[in-house]
Amino acid sequence: MDTERTTAKQNSSLEITQSLEEDPLVDGPLIPPDVLESAIRRQFQSLPTSWLAILLTCIHAAFFGLSVALAVFCSIKENVVNCKQYIHDFETQTIIAIAKVALWLLIAVFERYVQHHHSRTRNRGYLQFYRSTRNLKRLPFFIHSAGNAAFLLILSARLSFKSNEQSLMYMYLLLGVLVLELCFSVPCLLFYTVKVMQFNTEKPAPDINQEEHSNAYSGTRSLINTEIGFRDSSSVEEVVEKQADLIEYLKQHNTLLSKRLLSLTSQQIRD
Structure with missing residues (x-):
């Protein structure tokens, strides 16, 4: 009697195991890898x-000219009578200083605008491009900020030591500061424009996809260019920053992948 019960339990457990192995995990065909990959592939943006950098370069050149x-017309040649028709009671240095502040504000807005778009580019996985242009896009703002400080020192010295002989x-x-700026x-603006135009023309894939593509052709999982871990010739801060950017991108990529997978699975179940 006991032998029959044991045999029956073994047969029932075997049937359950076989039914679980034979039943598919989802009702319907599996999602083809190509469909899922095309669903999560982001269109290049x-x-x-670049056009704003070109416009700012033209504005800067026009301001300098x-x-x-x-x-030259109002101070160096001292055509005071003719200048009064255009600048009225303002001094030449005052007008140049006001225009320079307006140019500095435009450059500050440009720097914030560029930073916003470059942050979005970093979130889309273009970490190498973001790091290569990180300091380049800030240089014009720093240069003009230093120029403003030099302008302030020169104007302060002129007010402190009033002398008609030294006004020229x-x-x-002041013109020397403008030339240096x-x-x-x-x-810097032209070099930045060239790099952005090359980036838009090449339309590269995100960095992680390029590494996977190169590793697939080489047949090895080389980590020479990823710089994961510490090396004597690399900076710890730079390695940590690269890893943080890569982890942040992979987290966003996995979140998008999960959402698209659930969406496609539910769609196939409904069909």
Whole structure:
């Protein structure tokens, strides 16, 4: 009697195991990998900052040209009567300083606008491009901020040591500051524009996808370019920052992958 009960229990457990192994995990066909990959593949989004950098370069060049023309016509050649028709009771240095502050505000807005779009690019997985342009996009703002400080020192010295004989010297110093700003700021903007235009033209895949693609062709899982871990020739802060950016991107990518997987699974179940 006991032998029959034991045999029956074994047969029932075997039937349950076989039924579980034969039943599919989901009702319906499995999701093809190509469908899921195409569903989560993000369309490349170009950076709309190159045209703004070109516009800012033109504004800076126009500001420099008008400032030099105003300084030469009203201060160096001392055409006071003709200048009064246009600048009224304002001094030439005051007008240049006000225009310079307006230009600095435009550059500050440009820096914030560019930072916003570059942060979105980093979240989309373009970590290498973000790090390569991180300091470049800030340089014009720092250059003009230093120029404002130099302007303030020169104008303060002019107010402290009032002398008609030295007024022309202060104007030359102000023009020298403008020349230095033009020589350092415009190349940065042009170089940034070239890098952004190359990025938009190439339309590369995110960094992690490029590494997977290269590893698939090479047949090895080389970690030379990923810089995971500490090396004597690398900075700890840089390695930690790269890992943090990569982890943040992978978290967002996995979240999107889970949402698309659930959506496609529920859609196949309904069909």
